[in-house]
C-alpha cells in the first residue's frame with residue numbers, strides 16, 4: 294500500500310467540492326480514494342480506507358456525515374457552513390467518544406480571508422463603529438456567510454475584552470433588514486450578485502477616520518491550499534479545531 298494520505302471528498306460534485314477533488318488528485322502526497330455526491334452511501338468512505346474526509350456539502354447534510362466519520366475514527370476537514378453552539382456541542386460529544394480523531398472546521402480556507410479576520414480582530418478595539426458586508430454569488434444557500442458570522446463574532450469578542458460600549462446608532466425607524474443581521478452586536482449585511490464569488494468588507498469608523506479591510510476570492514482555487522494544509526495537519530490535532538488560523542503561523 295502507498296504511503297500517500299488517503300483522502301475522501303464529500304460533496305464532490307459541488308462548486309467547491311469538485312475543485313477539491315482536482316486539488317487532492319493533483320497533490321503528490323495524497324490519494325483520492327472516494328468522491329461522494331448526494332445519495333452515495335457513507336460506507337464508501339470506510340470501504341476505501343480513507344484517513345481524512347473533506348466535507349463540503351450543505352448545512353443539512355454535514356452533521357450526519359460528521360457523526361459517521363468521527364464514529365469511524367476518520368479525521369475531517371470541514372468547510373460547510375451553518376455552525377451553531379448546539380451543533381458544535383454535538384460534534385464535541387462525538388469527538389469525546391472517539392479519542393484521537395481530529396476535526397478542523399474552517400469558516401474560510403483562503404489565506405486572505407483568514408488574514409482579514411485576524412486584522413479585523415486586531416483593529417476592533419480601536420474603533421467606535423464596525424459593520425461587516427459580505428458579497429457572494431446568488432447560488433449561495435445561506436446568509437450571512439459563515440465567514441462574516443465568524444468575523445463579527447471575533448470583532449464582538451475583541452470589543453467586549455476592551456470594554457467598548459455598544460456602537461452608536463440613532464436609527465429610530467427602519468425597514469426590516471435595513472440595518473442587517475445583528476451578530477453579537479455587529480451589523481452584518483449580505484449581498485447576492487451574479488458575477489461575484491466570495492467577498493467581504495469590514496468597515497471600521499472612528500472620530501474623523503474610517504478603515505476598510507476588503508478581501509476577494511476570485512476563484513475556488515483560493516480555498517485549495519487551505520484545504521490541503523488542513524488535510525495534512527488534522528490527523529495530528531485530535532478534537533475540534535475551529536479556524537484555519539490554528540494551523541498557520543500568523544505571528
Ligand SMILES: NC(=O)C1=CN([C@@H]2O[C@H](COP(=O)(O)OP(=O)(O)OC[C@H]3O[C@@H](n4cnc5c(N)ncnc54)[C@H](O)[C@@H]3O)[C@@H](O)[C@H]2O)C=CC1
Nearest residue numbers: 304306307308309330331350354372373374399400401402
Ligand atoms: N470554508 C470555505 O472556505 C468554503 C466553504 N464553502 C461552503 O461549502 C458548502 C458547499 O458550497 P458549494 O460547493 O458552493 O455548494 P454546492 O451546492 O455547489 O455543493 C454542495 C454539494 O454537496 C452535495 N451534497 C449534499 N448532501 C450531500 C451528502 N450527504 N453527501 C455528499 N454530497 C452531498 C450536493 O448535492 C452538492 O453537489 C457551503 O456550506 C459553502 O458555504 C464554500 C466555499 C468555501
Ligand SMILES: O=C(O)C1=N[C@H](C(=O)O)C[C@H](O)C1
Nearest residue numbers: 374400401433438439440491
Ligand atoms: O458559499 C460560498 O461560496 C462560500 N462559503 C463560505 C462562507 O459562507 O463563508 C466561505 C466563502 O465565503 C465562500
